[in-house]
Amino acid sequence: MRKDLVASAVLLLVASLYYWATTDIPTTTLSDDIGPRGLPNVLSILLALLAIGLGARALLAAPVAAPEIEDDKEKEASTLRAFGLLLVGALYVPAAYALGYVPAIFLLVVAIAAYEGARVSWRLFAVAAGGAAIFWLLFVQALGIPQPDGVLLPSMFSEFRL
Amino acid sequence: MDMNRRSFGGLALGAVLSGPAISASALAAAPAPVAYPHRVVTLVTHSSPGGGSDVFLRELIRHLRKYINATFIIENVTGGSGARSITRVAAGKPDGSILYATTPTYIYASLMSRTPHTFRDLEPVVNLFTDSEIVYTRADGPFRTMKDVIYKAKTARGRWGAANPASLERQAAEELKRQAKVNAAIVSHEGGGDLMINVLNGTLDIGVGEIAETRAQLQGNKIRVLATFNPARLPSFPDVPTIKDLGYPVVMEKFRGLAGPKGMPANIIAIWEQAAQRVLADPDYKRAYENEALIPNYMAHDRYAPFIAKFADNTTQFLKQNGVIR
Amino acid sequence: MNEFLHGLQMLVSTPLVFVAIGGLVWGILGGAMPGLSASITMALLLPFTYTLEPSMAIVMLATCYIGAEYGGSIPAILVRTPGTNSAAATVLDGYEMKRQGRAGEALGISLWSGVIGSLFGLLMLMTLTEPLSRIALLFRPTTYCALGILGLSVIASLSGKSLLKGCIAAVLGMMVATIGTDPVDGVSRFTFGTADLLDGVAPIFAMVGLFAVSELMTRSGTSGTEIGRQEIRLRLPNFAMMKKLWPAQAIGCVFGTLEGLTPGGGGAIASFLAYNEAKRWSKNPERFGKGAEEGVAAPETANNTVASTALIPLLSFGIPGSNSAAVLLGGLLIHGLLPGPRLFEENTDVIGGLYVGSLVATIAQLAVGFLILPVCLWLVNRPRPYLAAFIFALVVSGIFTLNMALFDVGLVLAAGLVGYLLRSFGFPFLPAVLGLVLGELVESNYRRSLQLSGGDIGIFLEDPIAIGFLVAASLIVVGALVREWRDATSKRKVST
Structure with a gap:
C-alpha cells in the first residue's frame, strides 16, 4: 500500500497548509463563540488525524498488499497522458481570453480530438467548425449567454445576434 | 480583464422595451421624452433575475422611457458578492451608455475584499429611493412594542436576527445593541426567507429586514412592525416609531440610485437628474413604488456623491472597529 | 380542487399546454448541460416570461424546474457528470449501468422515476399544502444542523471500499465549503483577497471537475472498449421492474417531500438520503454501486419530488425551499404576484394553471424523453476522440454561464486535477461532494444554535x-x- 503512504503524507501537508491559511482569517468583535476559524481548525486537525490513521493502516497492512501488482510503467504513461489532456484543455482559457469563444471552441475540439487519436484530416476540421457553430447557436443565441470575447479579435461572434 | 463586454443579450431580449402599451391619456399628460445621445442604455445590477435590484430596475424602466428617449437593457452581472458588476461598469465608457443600480451592497463588496474596482471607480449620478428597513416580530408573540424587546434584552438575553452577514441590517442591529446597552445575540441568516421562518416560529425575538421581503406575512397579519431604522416614519406605517424616536441614535438609509463610470459629462448627468425627478412624480410609477414601500428620496449628483462618500466612511469605520476588515 | 377545475378550463382557453411543454423542454436541455443548475436554467428563462400572462409565466418556470431536475440525470448516466447538484447520487449506479451497456435501461428508469416523483410531489402540492406548510416552520437552526449531520452520516454508504478514505474525502469537501464569505460573521475566508472566491466554490463546479474532467483524464487514450455494444434504444421499465423499483421510489418520495418543505439544501440532500435508505432497505444492498436499478430510481424520484414540494413553502409563505424556487419567487414578484394565502384566494388562474400545467408537463416528460433520449444515446456513441472533445467543450461553455467568468473554468479544471489525484489514490468522490454541499449548512446552523443559546449545547435537546x-x-x-x-474480521479469517 505504498500509495496510501504517499496519500497520507500529501494529506498531512494539505492539513498543515490549510491550518496555516486559517491564521489569515480576521477575528472580529462581532464573532460568535466558535467564530469563523472554529470549523477550519477542527477540520485541519481531523484531516491530520485521518491521514495519520491512513498511514498507520498502510504500514500495518503492508505484508498483505500482494494482489496490488500493477505494471508501473504503463501506469506512469497514462498519468502523463491524463495530465497532457488537462493541459491541452487548460489552453482553452487563454485562447478564449485572446481569441474569443467561437475560435477557442474550434481549437479546443481540434486539439482534444487529435490528442485523443482522431486522424487530422479535413473531416476533423469540418466537425470542429460545425461543433463550434452549434455551440455558438446554443449558448450565445438560444440561451443568451455572453460567452467570452477575444481581446485580440474584434468581437464578431458574440456581438452578432440572429 | 473585460470578458463580459457583451451584454446579457438573450436575457435582455425580454427586457427591451421599445415603447408599446403606453395609454393615450398617459401620452397626453406626459411631455415628450428627452433626447439621449445613445439609442441603447445598459443598466447593470449585481442582482440575479428576480432579485431585489433587478425587480427595481425592471419597474423603473417601464416608466423611465416616457422621460428619456432610449431603449433600456438590464444586465445581470452576478458573482463575487457584487464585485464583478462594479468592474463591468467601471470598465465601461463614461458617456451615459452604461449605468449601475446602486445599493449599500456595492459599498460592502468593495470594502470586504481586494476587488479590481471599487465604488470609488464609479460616479454616483442620482439617488431615487430609500428602502423601508423595519424591525418586525411575530404577530402572536409576546412583543407588542420595541420597549418589550429592549426590556427582554436588558433583563434576560435577546435573540435578534439579520438577513445577511456583513450587511446594513446587521450593522444596524449591532449599533442598536450598543446604543441600548443590552445583551442580545445577533444572528445572521442566509437571506430574508430564512430569517422570516425563525421569526415566525419564535426562535428569534425580532428580525431586521426590508419591508419588501415581509410583504406576504404583513398581508396575512402574521407579523407586526415594531420600528423602522429609516430617518423618518414610514408613510405606510405612520404609527410605527423610528429607532431615533425611541431615543437611540441609529439611522439606516438603504439607498437605491444610479451610478456610472468615473468621468461622466455634466450634460448627461443633468438629463438623469431631470428624468429622475419627473419619473418619481409619475402617477403610475408612484402607485407601483408605494406598493413596494419604497420611499422617494431624490438626490442630485452634487448631493449624492458626498452622501455615498460619507456612507462608505461610516461603513468602513464600523467594519474596522469590529475587526471585520483590517 | 376548485383551482384544479379552473386549470382544466385553461387547457382550452389558454396556450397552457404549449407553455408547459416549452418550459419542460427548456428545463430538460438546461438541466442536461453540465454546469447549468436548475436555478440557472430557470433564471435564463425568466426574461422570456416577462411578456407572458402572469399565470403562463409561472407555469413555464415551474415546468422548467421539473424538466431541469429530470434533465440532470441524463449526463449523470451517460458521461458520469451530474447536470445538476441533485443528480450527483445518480452517477453511482447510473454510470455503472451505462458501463455495463445498459444505458437505455438506466435512462428509462430515471425517466420513469422522475415521472413518479413529479406526480407524487404534485399530489402533495394540490392536496396537502396547508398542513405541510406548517412543517416548514418547525425547522430551526438546531433542526437544520441535525439534518446536515444526518446527511453527512450517509458518507458511510458512499465510501465504497474504505470508510477511512471516505471520511478523508468528506473532510476535504468540507474544507472547500469553508472558502468564501463566512455565513455568520461575514468575514472572508481562504479567498486570498480575490473577489472571485467571495461567493465560495459552487458545488456544481466541484462536481463537474471531479466527475467529468477527471473521467476524461482517466480515459484519455483508451480506445473506449465499452463502445459498440451499447444499446441505442430507450427502455422503460416493464411491469416486473416497476414492482421492483417501487420501494426505492417510495423512499425517494418521502425524502423529496421533506426536503422540498425545508428551505436550504435543494434536492441534493434528499437524493443522497434516498439513495442511502434505498440501499439499506434493499434485499441486495451489495448490488448498489454496481449498477443497481434502485440506485437510480431512489435519487431521481427524490429530486423530482422536490421540484413540486418546494413550491409549498413558496406559495404559502413566500419562502423559497430551494435556489430554483427562489427564481420562481422572482418570477412571481416581477409579475406583481405576492405569494401567501391570498394568492390562493385571489389568483385561482395562477394556482390552477400551475397545477394543471405541471401535470401536463409530467405526462409530456415521458413523450419528450422518448424523443430526445435516443438522440442523447446516439451522441454518446460517437467515436471516442470526438466525444471527449465535445464533452470538454460542453463543460467549458456550461461552466461559464454561472458567473460569466473564465476564472470559474480554471476552477473546474483544477477540480478535475484534484479528482484525478483522488481517483488514482483510491478515494471516493461522493463523500467529498456531500461534504461540500453540507459543510456550510452544518457549520452555520451549529454556530447559530449556540449563538441563540449563549453557548449552551443543550439547545439541541x-x-x-x-x-x-x-x-x-x-x-x-x-x-x-x-x-x-x-x-475486516472476516477478511482476516480468509487471509489466515
Whole structure:
C-alpha cells in the first residue's frame, strides 16, 4: 500500500497548509463563540488525524498488499497522458481570453480530438467548425449567454445576434 | 480583464422595451421624452433575475422611457458578492451608455475584499429611493412594542436576527445593541426567507429586514412592525416609531440610485437628474413604488456623491472597529 | 380542487399546454448541460416570461424546474457528470449501468422515476399544502444542523471500499465549503483577497471537475472498449421492474417531500438520503454501486419530488425551499404576484394553471424523453476522440454561464486535477461532494444554535426533530462501523 503512504503524507501537508491559511482569517468583535476559524481548525486537525490513521493502516497492512501488482510503467504513461489532456484543455482559457469563444471552441475540439487519436484530416476540421457553430447557436443565441470575447479579435461572434 | 463586454443579450431580449402599451391619456399628460445621445442604455445590477435590484430596475424602466428617449437593457452581472458588476461598469465608457443600480451592497463588496474596482471607480449620478428597513416580530408573540424587546434584552438575553452577514441590517442591529446597552445575540441568516421562518416560529425575538421581503406575512397579519431604522416614519406605517424616536441614535438609509463610470459629462448627468425627478412624480410609477414601500428620496449628483462618500466612511469605520476588515 | 377545475378550463382557453411543454423542454436541455443548475436554467428563462400572462409565466418556470431536475440525470448516466447538484447520487449506479451497456435501461428508469416523483410531489402540492406548510416552520437552526449531520452520516454508504478514505474525502469537501464569505460573521475566508472566491466554490463546479474532467483524464487514450455494444434504444421499465423499483421510489418520495418543505439544501440532500435508505432497505444492498436499478430510481424520484414540494413553502409563505424556487419567487414578484394565502384566494388562474400545467408537463416528460433520449444515446456513441472533445467543450461553455467568468473554468479544471489525484489514490468522490454541499449548512446552523443559546449545547435537546435526526444519524454511523468491523474480521479469517 505504498500509495496510501504517499496519500497520507500529501494529506498531512494539505492539513498543515490549510491550518496555516486559517491564521489569515480576521477575528472580529462581532464573532460568535466558535467564530469563523472554529470549523477550519477542527477540520485541519481531523484531516491530520485521518491521514495519520491512513498511514498507520498502510504500514500495518503492508505484508498483505500482494494482489496490488500493477505494471508501473504503463501506469506512469497514462498519468502523463491524463495530465497532457488537462493541459491541452487548460489552453482553452487563454485562447478564449485572446481569441474569443467561437475560435477557442474550434481549437479546443481540434486539439482534444487529435490528442485523443482522431486522424487530422479535413473531416476533423469540418466537425470542429460545425461543433463550434452549434455551440455558438446554443449558448450565445438560444440561451443568451455572453460567452467570452477575444481581446485580440474584434468581437464578431458574440456581438452578432440572429 | 473585460470578458463580459457583451451584454446579457438573450436575457435582455425580454427586457427591451421599445415603447408599446403606453395609454393615450398617459401620452397626453406626459411631455415628450428627452433626447439621449445613445439609442441603447445598459443598466447593470449585481442582482440575479428576480432579485431585489433587478425587480427595481425592471419597474423603473417601464416608466423611465416616457422621460428619456432610449431603449433600456438590464444586465445581470452576478458573482463575487457584487464585485464583478462594479468592474463591468467601471470598465465601461463614461458617456451615459452604461449605468449601475446602486445599493449599500456595492459599498460592502468593495470594502470586504481586494476587488479590481471599487465604488470609488464609479460616479454616483442620482439617488431615487430609500428602502423601508423595519424591525418586525411575530404577530402572536409576546412583543407588542420595541420597549418589550429592549426590556427582554436588558433583563434576560435577546435573540435578534439579520438577513445577511456583513450587511446594513446587521450593522444596524449591532449599533442598536450598543446604543441600548443590552445583551442580545445577533444572528445572521442566509437571506430574508430564512430569517422570516425563525421569526415566525419564535426562535428569534425580532428580525431586521426590508419591508419588501415581509410583504406576504404583513398581508396575512402574521407579523407586526415594531420600528423602522429609516430617518423618518414610514408613510405606510405612520404609527410605527423610528429607532431615533425611541431615543437611540441609529439611522439606516438603504439607498437605491444610479451610478456610472468615473468621468461622466455634466450634460448627461443633468438629463438623469431631470428624468429622475419627473419619473418619481409619475402617477403610475408612484402607485407601483408605494406598493413596494419604497420611499422617494431624490438626490442630485452634487448631493449624492458626498452622501455615498460619507456612507462608505461610516461603513468602513464600523467594519474596522469590529475587526471585520483590517 | 376548485383551482384544479379552473386549470382544466385553461387547457382550452389558454396556450397552457404549449407553455408547459416549452418550459419542460427548456428545463430538460438546461438541466442536461453540465454546469447549468436548475436555478440557472430557470433564471435564463425568466426574461422570456416577462411578456407572458402572469399565470403562463409561472407555469413555464415551474415546468422548467421539473424538466431541469429530470434533465440532470441524463449526463449523470451517460458521461458520469451530474447536470445538476441533485443528480450527483445518480452517477453511482447510473454510470455503472451505462458501463455495463445498459444505458437505455438506466435512462428509462430515471425517466420513469422522475415521472413518479413529479406526480407524487404534485399530489402533495394540490392536496396537502396547508398542513405541510406548517412543517416548514418547525425547522430551526438546531433542526437544520441535525439534518446536515444526518446527511453527512450517509458518507458511510458512499465510501465504497474504505470508510477511512471516505471520511478523508468528506473532510476535504468540507474544507472547500469553508472558502468564501463566512455565513455568520461575514468575514472572508481562504479567498486570498480575490473577489472571485467571495461567493465560495459552487458545488456544481466541484462536481463537474471531479466527475467529468477527471473521467476524461482517466480515459484519455483508451480506445473506449465499452463502445459498440451499447444499446441505442430507450427502455422503460416493464411491469416486473416497476414492482421492483417501487420501494426505492417510495423512499425517494418521502425524502423529496421533506426536503422540498425545508428551505436550504435543494434536492441534493434528499437524493443522497434516498439513495442511502434505498440501499439499506434493499434485499441486495451489495448490488448498489454496481449498477443497481434502485440506485437510480431512489435519487431521481427524490429530486423530482422536490421540484413540486418546494413550491409549498413558496406559495404559502413566500419562502423559497430551494435556489430554483427562489427564481420562481422572482418570477412571481416581477409579475406583481405576492405569494401567501391570498394568492390562493385571489389568483385561482395562477394556482390552477400551475397545477394543471405541471401535470401536463409530467405526462409530456415521458413523450419528450422518448424523443430526445435516443438522440442523447446516439451522441454518446460517437467515436471516442470526438466525444471527449465535445464533452470538454460542453463543460467549458456550461461552466461559464454561472458567473460569466473564465476564472470559474480554471476552477473546474483544477477540480478535475484534484479528482484525478483522488481517483488514482483510491478515494471516493461522493463523500467529498456531500461534504461540500453540507459543510456550510452544518457549520452555520451549529454556530447559530449556540449563538441563540449563549453557548449552551443543550439547545439541541429542546428540539425534538433535531433529536430524531441525530439519533438516526448515529444509527447509520454505528451500523456502518459494525459492518466495517465485521468485514475486516472476516477478511482476516480468509487471509489466515
